[in-house]
Amino acid sequence: MATTTVTPDGRTLALGWPDGREGRFHAAWLRDSCPCPECRHPSGQRLLDSVAIPDDVALASATAGNRAVDVVFTDGHEASFDDGWLGEQVAPPAPRPRRLWDAEIAQELPVERYEDVTAAGEALRRWLAAVDELGFGLLTGGPTEPGTVTRVAELFGYVRETNYGRLFDVRSVIDATNLAYTGLGLGPHTDNPYRDPTPTLQLLHCLSSSAGGGENTLVDGFRVGEELRSSDPAAFEVLARTPIRFRYSDGDTELEAERTVLELNERDELRAIHFNTRSAVPPRLEPEAAAAFYSAYRTFGRLLGSAEHVLQFKLEPGDLFIVDNERVLHGRTGYSEAGERHLQGCYADRDGLRSRLAVLSR
Amino acid sequence: MATTTVTPDGRTLALGWPDGREGRFHAAWLRDSCPCPECRHPSGQRLLDSVAIPDDVALASATAGNRAVDVVFTDGHEASFDDGWLGEQVAPPAPRPRRLWDAEIAQELPVERYEDVTAAGEALRRWLAAVDELGFGLLTGGPTEPGTVTRVAELFGYVRETNYGRLFDVRSVIDATNLAYTGLGLGPHTDNPYRDPTPTLQLLHCLSSSAGGGENTLVDGFRVGEELRSSDPAAFEVLARTPIRFRYSDGDTELEAERTVLELNERDELRAIHFNTRSAVPPRLEPEAAAAFYSAYRTFGRLLGSAEHVLQFKLEPGDLFIVDNERVLHGRTGYSEAGERHLQGCYADRDGLRSRLAVLSR
Known part of the structure; x- marks a missing residue:
């Protein structure tokens, strides 16, 4: 289970995991990543128009459970993120394997x-x-x-x-x-x-x-x-x-x-x-x-x-x-x-x- | 007919046309552009390997006629360039026409x-x-x-x-x-x-x-x-x-x-x-x-x-x-x-x- 800290302006969520990993997530990124069926079509494509996310999007609250981090945005939208998925976002995605040769x-x-x-x-x-x-x-x-x-x-x-x-x-x-x-x-x-x-x-x-x-x-x-x-x-x-x-x-x-x-x-x-x-x-x-x-x-x-x-x-x-x-x-x-x-x-x-x-x- | 001036080091040919256009051409570019059948396949593709042009390629002489500028390189290769074609090289190639719209x-x-x-x-x-x-x-x-x-x-x-x-x-x-x-x-x-x-x-x-x-x-x-x-x-x-x-x-x-x-x-x-x-x-x-x-x-x-x-x-x-x-x-x-x-x-x-x-x- 991660620890959650929301900055006073509600713009950033800091997560810390028991194994020492830490990550800071911006409210707009979290809103853009919401996996709920209103925001994400079953095909995996995004339904939410990212451009429509308000300039002042912020977090009202964030609560970590064993499997998920639940977030409420100031506009009332609620998102639940898989804890494991969030943890994977801390490291940059692995680059495509490439081996140079002679x-x-x-x-x-x-x-x-x-x-x-x-x-x-x-x-x-x-x-x-x-x-x-x-x-x-x-x-x-x-x-x-x-x-x-x-x-x-x-x-x-x-x-x-x-x-x-x-x-x-x-x-x-x-x-x-x-x-x-x-x-x-x-x-x-x-x-x-x-x-x-x-x-x-x-x-x-x-x-x-x-x-x-x-x-x-x-x-x-x-x-x-x-x-x-x-x-x-x-x-x-x-x-x-x-x-x-x-x-x-x-x-x-x-x-x-x-x-x-x-x-x-x-x-x-x-x-x-x-x-x-x-x-x-x-x-x-x-x-x-x-x-x-x-x-x-x-x-x-x-x-x-x-x-x-x-x-x-x-x-x-x-x-x-x-x-x-x-x-x-x-x-x-x-x-x-x-x-x-x-x-x-x-x-x-x-x-x-x-x-x-x-x-x-x- | 263009006037020709070769710099003392033989590296650059300056051409001037009666209508006032002027152009300076580097010896390597001229060598690379040679249109003779040894350098250019009838298909238009280059036979000369541009990479094989010597580092010190230079001009031994350049002579302008009414229709062509004839060049001799220090390695003995001779090239004859169409005067009109050289004149076209003075201006940068026209960009692809593009019109922005709303x-x-x-x-x-x-x-x-x-x-x-x-x-x-x-x-x-x-x-x-x-x-x-x-x-x-x-x-x-x-x-x-x-x-x-x-x-x-x-x-x-x-x-x-x-x-x-x-x-x-x-x-x-x-x-x-x-x-x-x-x-x-x-x-x-x-x-x-x-x-x-x-x-x-x-x-x-x-x-x-x-x-x-x-x-x-x-x-x-x-x-x-x-x-x-x-x-x-x-x-x-x-x-x-x-x-x-x-x-x-x-x-x-x-x-x-x-x-x-x-x-x-x-x-x-x-x-x-x-x-x-x-x-x-x-x-x-x-x-x-x-x-x-x-x-x-x-x-x-x-x-x-x-x-x-x-x-x-x-x-x-x-x-x-x-x-x-x-x-x-x-x-x-x-x-x-x-x-x-x-x-x-x-x-x-x-x-x-x-x-x-x-x-x-x-």
């Missing part, structure tokens, strides 16, 4: 067998948890049938259809409209930064790979971004503050979006990486700013390509990888036009993946 | 007839341009067949499928899992802030509306956000800096995302509004911060609901509206459970819309 992740790849993951259950949960934590995951031993890649996406979410279709074929073609469809090597990059919103997940499935070369590379952009923040804070700042435009166009498409290479949230944490030298439009800056930008860009690009950061492997027919496309960059080494290399890819979004993971973890 | 927009609604827009061509271009500029658009005189809403989305882009399906029905149902599926009024809100990424476009199509009430409301969140920034900068700052979690869950779904009510870009311009009191989790803050947050939240919420900002209208059967769901909030007045009100909605994304608009504007 090339040594090769020793403990997040890989599952296709047949286990498609059976759903624990293997799928484990695989999705790895993608959530590391920003990538591998499947092995799957079929080589066209369309497999979207079936994997549908195990946890929804395909994001684009002008490239629900899925797209990656192989050398004559008169390619996209460098992905040539045998050229591609440095580590994120896909489609010219799209709004950027696809948050990308899957690539290997149907055949008899061509020489064409190994896959993955780099943890958040790991490298944090390294840049430590080693060269000025360069980090330049890449976080300089908007650049990304562009793609063909006969019936014209996509353009403006983003920073390093996208930060309101707490200056990395929210996304947008790095794609093929589609970036050189930013028009005064010469001094241009010098600083290109220096920072090169520094970051070299860090991304350094052997200590790059995981390299080769997808065999039936293998698949998924990346968080706003965190983990992917690329490939060049490959010979003799022999065959055929991948299929599709885009999807994080919300579906995390929802499925949360439901499987219930 | 309730008076009722005098000049961006409305088109369904049959004109589905014929594609100029009416579709005009409609998409209005959505891009104002953040919403209306269609009238369309069919009342189920599935119309996704057919409209496919006129310009791709449906974003979610756990609600490719489309969802909005009408009163027994044991609703979402307040949208009751007769309750809904204040102005953005949809699905618990999703990552948030759907950037929402379409709602009216199949029947004989129930009393159920009028539609739209508010320009960017207009109201800018008003808050002017009238109460401290409140603006609180809403731009306080992350809150949005959450939705049902039997097979568990979605959660953390966002600020006002999302700013790296230039502190409004990038998105996330306002949904039904799914917002009250943010755990120390009492002083909670007081500031709730005060700012109420101020913003009241501004959003004020008559001067709210456009109110009623969709008739066959009508449809589309909103930029990260800018324009939508809502509805309550409606009676007698009579019928049946809407269908779907989500889509801005990139497809803007691509189609750009292609139609070629």
Whole structure:
């Protein structure tokens, strides 16, 4: 049972638990959190319009019992809060698990067998948890049938259809409209930064790979971004503050979006990486700013390509990888036009993946 | 023909045009912008790896002709830039057209007839341009067949499928899992802030509306956000800096995302509004911060609901509206459970819309 103290102005409730935990709760927050059926629909959605809570909302009284803290507001509304729930509010919510990695992740790849993951259950949960934590995951031993890649996406979410279709074929073609469809090597990059919103997940499935070369590379952009923040804070700042435009166009498409290479949230944490030298439009800056930008860009690009950061492997027919496309960059080494290399890819979004993971973890 | 001056260190090219325009271009930017076939694939994508441009890249010479400026770099690479293109680089790129609006927009609604827009061509271009500029658009005189809403989305882009399906029905149902599926009024809100990424476009199509009430409301969140920034900068700052979690869950779904009510870009311009009191989790803050947050939240919420900002209208059967769901909030007045009100909605994304608009504007 908690001890309760209401400040004289009725604005704050202080709770203390026998185990030493303490918390201070503002009257407006308590009013907003009221779980009664008048304030909260059975669906869990709030019925109370938070905006309608009066400016001067205050507590008339607070009483703690063994299981609940009962509160009366000065407007007469009564709320009863579960004691355990209130206790959980004292600690900040646990951040989403995130583990940064470098090339040594090769020793403990997040890989599952296709047949286990498609059976759903624990293997799928484990695989999705790895993608959530590391920003990538591998499947092995799957079929080589066209369309497999979207079936994997549908195990946890929804395909994001684009002008490239629900899925797209990656192989050398004559008169390619996209460098992905040539045998050229591609440095580590994120896909489609010219799209709004950027696809948050990308899957690539290997149907055949008899061509020489064409190994896959993955780099943890958040790991490298944090390294840049430590080693060269000025360069980090330049890449976080300089908007650049990304562009793609063909006969019936014209996509353009403006983003920073390093996208930060309101707490200056990395929210996304947008790095794609093929589609970036050189930013028009005064010469001094241009010098600083290109220096920072090169520094970051070299860090991304350094052997200590790059995981390299080769997808065999039936293998698949998924990346968080706003965190983990992917690329490939060049490959010979003799022999065959055929991948299929599709885009999807994080919300579906995390929802499925949360439901499987219930 | 432009005059050319290269600084002694070879790092900067200054150009002056007969009409008085002047521009200074850094050597790295010029190298990065080289349009030669070695540096640029016929698809328009860059072949040159920008990161491989040497730190000390410099200009050996620059010569202007009538149509082009020819540059030789110290590493021997030669580039020829179109004079007109260089001249365009002097001015910053025009920002995307954006017009903020309030309730008076009722005098000049961006409305088109369904049959004109589905014929594609100029009416579709005009409609998409209005959505891009104002953040919403209306269609009238369309069919009342189920599935119309996704057919409209496919006129310009791709449906974003979610756990609600490719489309969802909005009408009163027994044991609703979402307040949208009751007769309750809904204040102005953005949809699905618990999703990552948030759907950037929402379409709602009216199949029947004989129930009393159920009028539609739209508010320009960017207009109201800018008003808050002017009238109460401290409140603006609180809403731009306080992350809150949005959450939705049902039997097979568990979605959660953390966002600020006002999302700013790296230039502190409004990038998105996330306002949904039904799914917002009250943010755990120390009492002083909670007081500031709730005060700012109420101020913003009241501004959003004020008559001067709210456009109110009623969709008739066959009508449809589309909103930029990260800018324009939508809502509805309550409606009676007698009579019928049946809407269908779907989500889509801005990139497809803007691509189609750009292609139609070629």
